[in-house]
Amino acid sequence: xxxxxxxxxxxxxxxxxxxxxxxxxxxxxxxxxxxxxxxxxxxxxxxxxxxxxxxxxxxxxxxxxxxxxxxxxxxxxxxxxxxxxxxxxxxxxxxxxxxxxxxxxxxxxxxxxxxxxxxxxxxxxxxxxxxxxxxxxxxxxxxxxxxxxxxxxxxxxxxxxxxxxxxxxxxxxxxxxxxxxxxxxxxxxxxxxxxxxxxxxxxxxxxxxxxxxxxxxxxxxxxxxxxxxxxxxxxxxxxxxxxxxxxxxxxxxxxxxxxxxxxxxxxxxxxxxxxxxxxxxxxxxxxxxxxxxxxxxxxxxxxxxxxxxxxxxxxxxxxxxxxxxxxxxxxxxxxxxxxxxxxxxxxxxxxxxxxxxxxxxxxxxxxxxxxxxxxxxxxxxxxxxxxxxxxxxxxxxxxxxxxxxxxxxxxxxxxxxxxxxxxxxxxxxxxxxxxxxxxxxxxxxxxxxxxxxxxxxxxxxxxxxxxxxxxxxxxxxxxxxxxxxxxxxxxxxxxxxxxxxxxxxxxxxxxxxxxxxxxxxxxxxxxxxxxxxxxxxxxxxxxxxxxxxxxxxxxxxxxxxxxxxxxxxxxxxxxxxxxxxxxxxxxxxxxxxxxxxxxxxxxxxxxxxxxxxxxxxxxxxxxxxxxxxxxxxxxxxxxxxxxxxxxxxxxxxxxxxxxxxxxxxxxxxxxxxxxxxxxxxxxxxxxxxxxxxxxxxxxxxxxxxxxxxxxxxxxxxxxxxxxxxxxxxxxxxxxxxxxxxxxxxxxxxxxxxxxxxxxxxxxxxxxxxxxxxxxxxx
Amino acid sequence: xxxxxxxxxxxxxxxxxxxxxxxxxxxxxxxxxxxxxxxxxxxxxxxxxxxxxxxxxxxxxxxxxxxxxxxxxxxxxxxxxxxxxxxxxxxxxxxxxxxxxxxxxxxxxxxxxxxxxxxxxxxxxxxxxxxxxxxxxxxxxxxxxxxxxxxxxxxxxxxxxxxxxxxxxxxxxxxxxxxxxxxxxxxxxx
Numbered sequence: 001x002x003x004x005x006x007x008x009x010x011x012x013x014x015x016x017x018x019x020x021x022x023x024x025x026x027x028x029x030x031x032x033x034x035x036x037x038x039x040x041x042x043x044x045x046x047x048x049x050x051x052x053x054x055x056x057x058x059x060x061x062x063x064x065x066x067x068x069x070x071x072x073x074x075x076x077x078x079x080x081x082x083x084x085x086x087x088x089x090x091x092x093x094x095x096x097x098x099x100x101x102x103x104x105x106x107x108x109x110x111x112x113x114x115x116x117x118x119x120x121x122x123x124x125x126x127x128x129x130x131x132x133x134x135x136x137x138x139x140x141x142x143x144x145x146x147x148x149x150x151x152x153x154x155x156x157x158x159x160x161x162x163x164x165x166x167x168x169x170x171x172x173x174x175x176x177x178x179x180x181x182x183x184x185x186x187x188x189x190x191x192x193x194x195x196x197x198x199x200x201x202x203x204x205x206x207x208x209x210x211x212x213x214x215x216x217x218x219x220x221x222x223x224x225x226x227x228x229x230x231x232x233x234x235x236x237x238x239x240x241x242x243x244x245x246x247x248x249x250x251x252x253x254x255x256x257x258x259x260x261x262x263x264x265x266x267x268x269x270x271x272x273x274x275x276x277x278x279x280x281x282x283x284x285x286x287x288x289x290x291x292x293x294x295x296x297x298x299x300x301x302x303x304x305x306x307x308x309x310x311x312x313x314x315x316x317x318x319x320x321x322x323x324x325x326x327x328x329x330x331x332x333x334x335x336x337x338x339x340x341x342x343x344x345x346x347x348x349x350x351x352x353x354x355x356x357x358x359x360x361x362x363x364x365x366x367x368x369x370x371x372x373x374x375x376x377x378x379x380x381x382x383x384x385x386x387x388x389x390x391x392x393x394x395x396x397x398x399x400x401x402x403x404x405x406x407x408x409x410x411x412x413x414x415x416x417x418x419x420x421x422x423x424x425x426x427x428x429x430x431x432x433x434x435x436x437x438x439x440x441x442x443x444x445x446x447x448x449x450x451x452x453x454x455x456x457x458x459x460x461x462x463x464x465x466x467x468x469x470x471x472x473x474x475x476x477x478x479x480x481x482x483x484x485x486x487x488x489x490x491x492x493x494x495x496x497x498x499x500x501x502x503x504x505x506x507x508x509x510x511x512x513x514x515x516x517x518x519x520x521x522x523x524x525x526x527x528x529x530x531x532x533x534x535x536x537x538x539x540x541x542x543x544x545x546x547x548x549x550x551x552x553x554x555x556x557x558x559x560x561x562x563x564x565x566x567x568x569x570x571x572x573x574x575x576x577x578x579x580x581x582x583x584x585x586x587x588x589x590x591x592x593x594x595x596x597x598x599x600x601x602x603x604x605x606x607x608x609x610x611x612x613x614x615x616x617x618x619x620x621x622x623x624x625x626x627x628x629x630x631x632x633x634x635x636x637x638x639x640x641x642x643x644x645x646x647x648x649x650x651x652x653x654x655x656x657x658x659x660x661x662x663x664x665x666x667x668x669x670x671x672x673x674x675x676x677x678x679x680x681x682x683x684x685x686x687x688x689x690x691x692x693x694x695x696x697x698x699x700x701x702x703x704x705x706x707x708x709x710x711x712x713x714x715x716x717x718x719x720x721x722x723x724x725x726x727x728x729x730x731x732x733x734x735x736x737x738x739x740x741x742x743x744x745x746x747x748x749x750x751x752x753x754x755x756x757x758x759x760x761x762x763x764x765x766x767x768x769x770x771x772x773x774x775x776x777x778x
Numbered sequence: 779x780x781x782x783x784x785x786x787x788x789x790x791x792x793x794x795x796x797x798x799x800x801x802x803x804x805x806x807x808x809x810x811x812x813x814x815x816x817x818x819x820x821x822x823x824x825x826x827x828x829x830x831x832x833x834x835x836x837x838x839x840x841x842x843x844x845x846x847x848x849x850x851x852x853x854x855x856x857x858x859x860x861x862x863x864x865x866x867x868x869x870x871x872x873x874x875x876x877x878x879x880x881x882x883x884x885x886x887x888x889x890x891x892x893x894x895x896x897x898x899x900x901x902x903x904x905x906x907x908x909x910x911x912x913x914x915x916x917x918x919x920x921x922x923x924x925x926x927x928x929x930x931x932x933x934x935x936x937x938x939x940x941x942x943x944x945x946x947x948x949x950x951x952x953x954x955x956x957x958x959x960x961x962x963x964x965x966x967x968x
Contacts, residue, residue, distance in 0.1 A: 139833055148956070151826075152828060543833060548828055
């Protein structure tokens with residue numbers, strides 16, 4: 001027969017192996033879905049789709065600096081050539097005009113299907129007279145040079161009617177034939193990656209390709225100037241963010257582990273005890289990843305990074321066990337201390353558990369991870385550790401400093417008045433500063449630094465790149481229905497453009513109108529004989545003779561034959577990319593995204609007007625920035641509710657267990673003052689508080705109450721000995737190290753929790769000593 | 779005698795050619811630079827092969843040295859063109875359009891031919907054209923021959939003629955044989 005010791009160990013080992021097997025199959029992600037709502041509204045769905053895969057999420061902005069304008073232009077051309085030919089990019093633009101002709105030829109070829117000017121009157125005698133007269137007048141205008149080569153085939157000016165829809169608005173500066181920054185000191189390129197915005201590997205490849213193309217181009221430029229490359233865009237941020245999270249996760253875990261192992265070695269002076277003590281911690285961290293992976297299907301990198309905090313908390317139970325049971329034996333420990341530890345586990349579990357209900361997926365994952373980790377660590381401590389450790393647990397006696405601390409502890413109550421005064425001052429300070437405490441912006445959670453954001457904004461302005469803040473979303477059961485819906489929306493938007501409410505809009509129907517409206521246009525085209533008669537009559541007095549317009553008659557006849565333009569006719573052209581970026585298949589049919597341009601740069605659009613104008617059309621107006629703000633506001637509101645609910649449950653649990661209003665009140669005062677103290681200190685340190693600091697407050701209450709409970713045992717009449725005080729001190733220290741490590745993180749989510757909970761744990765212990773520990777009058 | 783005659787002919791010829799060259803491109807440019815700008819009426823006539831008769835447009839031009847030129851067409855249709863530094867803005871039928879000229883080297887060369895002539899900016903003209911000056915100060919003609927192939931593909935030559943600091947006529951000879959003529963009549967400032 002196996003000894004129970006071996007049996008328990010084997011069971012544990014099997015479970016651990018199973019856990020490792022699950023983790024090895026887990027999908028880890030570091031994309032923005034951490035922040036995106038798990039239960040999105042229709043507007044938020046548009047936001048999520050745009051952020052993850054929309055064309056804006058695939059823009060890469062490139063700036064080449066150094067050298068002179070000509071050298072930069074050479075580099076820009078060489079990069080364009082290499083990137084456009086090398087695959088991986090849907091479009092590579094640097095302002096050089098070569099690509100324009102193919103677009104113009106496409107419009108010219110399909111002018112009668114695409115021109116919005118084609119209607120019932122256009123090809124009557126009067127309509128022809130007006131249209132041709134207009135074109136002839138246009139010959140004398142500065143645009144005449146553009147019109148003249150097409151006069152014989154397009155005397156009614158359909159090409160101009162098509163091109164006029166594409167007023168590009170702001171255009172980048174030009175230097176030496178390519179795009180340049182506003183100050184002219186950098187050559188600019190605008191790329192669209194083939195990889196979706198959410199495909200970080202693909203984005204990383206695209207970034208590498210750009211870098212490689214730059215290196216090649218740089219070597220080719222005459223005079224080998226010292227050129228430099230600047231790159232920005234959502235993909236670049238996603239790649240950087242993933243790299244920094246990857247690097248950070250291992251760094252945080254290593255720092256936190258070294259710190260905690262150091263403390264434990266110092267206390268235990270025994271590698272064996274250290275190894276046993278790390279057992280619950282390792283089990284908890286593994287269980288956390290396994291549960292998250294099984295429940296959510298993927299594990300966010302940030303969640304794993306949070307592990308460094310979890311191990312600081314999970315190691316506490318083993319510390320209590322070794323230090324306390326070594327003195328009194330296992331069964332006494334189970335009777336006297338386990339209930340207190342169990343209560344502590346439950347308060348922590350309530351705190352982390354409250355986060356499970358968050359619609360912010362990252363937060364609910366952190367909650368699930370920490371909850372499963374803490375509970376597993378506690379269970380392993382209670383059921384596995386005693387069996388494995390056996391009866392021989394000898395932790396060195398607490399040193400003289402612990403006894404001295406125990407002496408001070410009895411006098412800590414004398415500080416109550418002073419601490420209360422300090423707390424009132426801190427509270428008053430917070431009240432006075434209440435308007436500047438919170439950062440009401442989701443960007444507070446982003447890993448993008450202020451410098452990077454500024455550089456990004458500069459490149460965007462230089463390129464006049466769309467930030468696509470305002471969108472209209474139209475949809476239909478199939479592609480044709482979606483295009484028809486886009487045309488109906490377009491008619492309403494035209495009116496708004498006319499009024500100057502919006503500056504304009506982009507729509508796929510300019511390249512690919514619905515088959516219905518194309519057919520309607522073609523139906524207005526008369527047959528050749530009829531057209532010729534009308535044309536002759538119309539041009540009797542005109543300077544342009546109908547005899548010279550054979551190519552026009554041919555063109556109209558050909559259009560009648562050709563029928564509507566289909567999506568496939570666009571294949572291989574820049575128009576295909578533009579259409580595909582705006583016209584996409586969705587879960588229920590097809591969607592058309594119509595980006596709106598503001599009437600002037602930096603002007604907010606009147607949301608009410610747009611909503612009113614689109615009412616009843618079935619189209620959805622989306623202000624992405626507004627959606628972001630609403631989203632973040634929703635997260636914050638929810639976090640407040642969850643934190644309050646979590647705290648209420650913890651208070652309820654404590655109340656039921658302590659069964660004393662006085663004792664409960666003292667524990668709560670200690671916790672409340674801790675929170676106030678931490679808040680005031682953070683604000684004084686210049687930290688702008690956001691959602692995750694709020695979550696940190698909840699965790700201070702959840703974790704900090706563990707320590708208060710030990711002091712409360714003393715208040716309940718069971719005197720605190722030096723060993724218990726030592727275990728308490730060490731446990732608090734490891735927790736503070738675990739969370740404190742996060743404070744060094746560059747990921748704002750982790751950093752905020754770290755700076756809140758790390759100091760919070762220590763302060764909670766001190767506050768509990770002052771307010772919870774009973775006075776010992778000597 | 780024979781020898782003397784030869785010298786005399788050469789000498790006279792030299793004097794003659796000196797007299798002929800008395801009005802140089804540099805002097806013309808200096809004269810043109812004297813022009814402080816102002817308003818002018820213009821009539822523009824285009825001869826297009828495809829059309830049976832020329833099309834005409836007329837209106838007013840305003841020149842503010844050195845780099846702003848406005849051209850307001852009144853007939854047959856209201857249209858405005860404003861060239862300010864590198865930006866060409868067009869307005870027609872409530873439609874507006876703005877082009878950054880540096881993105882269109884051929885358009886820039888075209889526009890530069892008027893503006894740099896008005897400004898007397900020889901350096902800017904010679905960036906795109908070879909210059910030939912004939913006539914005298916009171917009646918000169920400057921021919922601009924494009925040096926860049928991209929421009930030469932569209933434009934054969936430009937002939938600018940005028941009197942002293944005043945440009946009177948600009949003729950464009952396009953590569954396809956069409957041509958246009960811009961006659962300018964200054965409006966006396968009150």
